[in-house]
Amino acid sequence: MSAGIGSSDPSSESAIGFRNPRIQRLRRLVAERSERRSSGLIVVEGEVLIREALSARWRCEEEFVAAGAVPVTNGTVHAVAEGVLDRVVSTESARPHVALFAVPEPTSVADSSTVLVADRLSDPGNLGTVIRSAEAAGFDAVVVTPGTVDDLSPKVVRASAGSRFHVPVSEMPLDALREAGFTLIASSSHRGSAHVDTDWAGPDRLALVLGNEAHGVDPDAPVDGWVRIAHGGRAESLNVAMASSILCFTVAQGRGLL
Amino acid sequence: MSAGIGSSDPSSESAIGFRNPRIQRLRRLVAERSERRSSGLIVVEGEVLIREALSARWRCEEEFVAAGAVPVTNGTVHAVAEGVLDRVVSTESARPHVALFAVPEPTSVADSSTVLVADRLSDPGNLGTVIRSAEAAGFDAVVVTPGTVDDLSPKVVRASAGSRFHVPVSEMPLDALREAGFTLIASSSHRGSAHVDTDWAGPDRLALVLGNEAHGVDPDAPVDGWVRIAHGGRAESLNVAMASSILCFTVAQGRGLL
Numbered sequence: 001m002s003a004g005i006g007s008s009d010p011s012s013e014s015a016i017g018f019r020n021p022r023i024q025r026l027r028r029l030v031a032e033r034s035e036r037r038s039s040g041l042i043v044v045e046g047e048v049l050i051r052e053a054l055s056a057r058w059r060c061e062e063e064f065v066a067a068g069a070v071p072v073t074n075g076t077v078h079a080v081a082e083g084v085l086d087r088v089v090s091t092e093s094a095r096p097h098v099a100l101f102a103v104p105e106p107t108s109v110a111d112s113s114t115v116l117v118a119d120r121l122s123d124p125g126n127l128g129t130v131i132r133s134a135e136a137a138g139f140d141a142v143v144v145t146p147g148t149v150d151d152l153s154p155k156v157v158r159a160s161a162g163s164r165f166h167v168p169v170s171e172m173p174l175d176a177l178r179e180a181g182f183t184l185i186a187s188s189s190h191r192g193s194a195h196v197d198t199d200w201a202g203p204d205r206l207a208l209v210l211g212n213e214a215h216g217v218d219p220d221a222p223v224d225g226w227v228r229i230a231h232g233g234r235a236e237s238l239n240v241a242m243a244s245s246i247l248c249f250t251v252a253q254g255r256g257l258l
Numbered sequence: 259m260s261a262g263i264g265s266s267d268p269s270s271e272s273a274i275g276f277r278n279p280r281i282q283r284l285r286r287l288v289a290e291r292s293e294r295r296s297s298g299l300i301v302v303e304g305e306v307l308i309r310e311a312l313s314a315r316w317r318c319e320e321e322f323v324a325a326g327a328v329p330v331t332n333g334t335v336h337a338v339a340e341g342v343l344d345r346v347v348s349t350e351s352a353r354p355h356v357a358l359f360a361v362p363e364p365t366s367v368a369d370s371s372t373v374l375v376a377d378r379l380s381d382p383g384n385l386g387t388v389i390r391s392a393e394a395a396g397f398d399a400v401v402v403t404p405g406t407v408d409d410l411s412p413k414v415v416r417a418s419a420g421s422r423f424h425v426p427v428s429e430m431p432l433d434a435l436r437e438a439g440f441t442l443i444a445s446s447s448h449r450g451s452a453h454v455d456t457d458w459a460g461p462d463r464l465a466l467v468l469g470n471e472a473h474g475v476d477p478d479a480p481v482d483g484w485v486r487i488a489h490g491g492r493a494e495s496l497n498v499a500m501a502s503s504i505l506c507f508t509v510a511q512g513r514g515l516l
Contacts, residue, residue, distance in 0.1 A: 234420075245496075
């Protein structure tokens with residue numbers, strides 16, 4: 001038998017309501033980056049993503065389940081009154097399972113040889129897909145520069161399909177990456193070598209940089225080179241999510257990551 | 259001066275309301291595939307997509323603009339009362355411009371040498387991205403098999419970022435493609451040759467087949483070969499949209515499309 005509701009926490013014997021302080025904290029954690037940073041906690045929504053977090057050995061602090069649902073974790077479980085979780089989660093569809101997880105300490109890129117850099121990406125869906133591409137292509141880590149949308153927001157975690165739990169993500173500016181010995185190659189819509197003609201195997205430590213949706217990587221950014229994806233059709237044929245899939249797998253092939 | 263509201267259609271001198279038959283037809287065209295098929299018309303939402311359709315030389319039948327907005331096309335224009343278009347369009351954000359376009363006659367794949375096949379894709383966002391990938395990679399055409407979500411739905415057109423206007427899309431079953439002389443290579447999550455080791459240049463006529471989100475391409479489908487994208491991470495690391503970007507550009511490189 002899995003742990004039943006209430007068996008691990010006497011306080012959850014009756015379903016808690018919308019005004020309960022635990023529910024209000026969940027709401028703040030869903031909405032506010034500052035709350036996530038100060039507490040070191042994030043809200044994971046839905047059974048599939050909760051199982052991904054557990055499989056990546058993230059530590060579940062508390063689980064909240066709609067009345068009658070079977071808990072997914074074996075930690076402290078709170079039964080929640082009907083309709084309450086629908087008002088808390090970031091998705092429109094009802095999620096009978098919501099869990100609080102502790103965010104692991106950020107790791108440094110000291111041991112990484114291939115990283116993907118999201119430079120001031122603003123769309124959560126794009127950042128999630130970029131993280132997913134990097135994980136699938138065997139990159140060691142993802143770096144976000146200051147100004148990028150929060151990689152721990154529920155929308156990013158969901159768009160990453162759980163990849164966020166499996167790949168380390170840290171925040172640092174581009175020049176700090178160069179000081180750490182990385183060769184920075186930035187994606188551009190119009191300048192640089194063709195991605196299929198680039199020497200991806202050359203640099204000992206490679207950072208592939210993808211830029212903001214509207215502005216790209218700053219032309220004056222401290223990078224070592226530029227790469228573009230030759231394409232047909234119109235000028236704006238590719239978005240950053242598509243570019244990340246194409247480039248990550250080209251880099252993976254060039255560097256023998258897979 | 260661009261054509262003012264009412265200048266090209268006396269009936270639009272006063273803003274039309276929600277119960278106007280033209281508005282009701284718009285609603286049906288947004289919602290119903292059968293209405294689009296029987297009329298040969300689609301609704302294009304928003305100024306950016308309308309301009310894409312015009313640049314692809316699709317024929318605009320009528321334009322509907324919120325009161326006070328400047329028309330984008332030079333065809334027949336109807337001014338619409340405030341708030342009415344918000345109840346018609348498929349997106350939550352208000353769109354001051356909506357236009358009816360005639361769908362060109364479907365072209366055959368007789369003159370195509372490289373096509374992408376969407377085999378029973380069910381998600382409009384995925385089909386839109388697949389079409390966008392195919393166009394950007396220089397494919398000649400897209401084929402959808404029976405059972406695929408309607409490629410003319412507003413959600414697909416929007417997800418394609420207008421690529422739907424620039425690449426011919428036709429519906430046919432896989433065996434008809436084989437009879438037309440295409441070599442069919444289907445994407446799989448687990449079988450076939452690695453995509454980077456596949457002889458993409460070999461077939462005179464190549465059809466790359468991407469399958470349904472949940473079930474993939476039927477293992478018994480009449481295809482000539484299978485290809486898989488080697489990847490790290492977990493089993494479900496890639497979705498069909500990401501796979502389309504990676505595979506289309508690998509095919510483009512192998513066949514010299516760009």
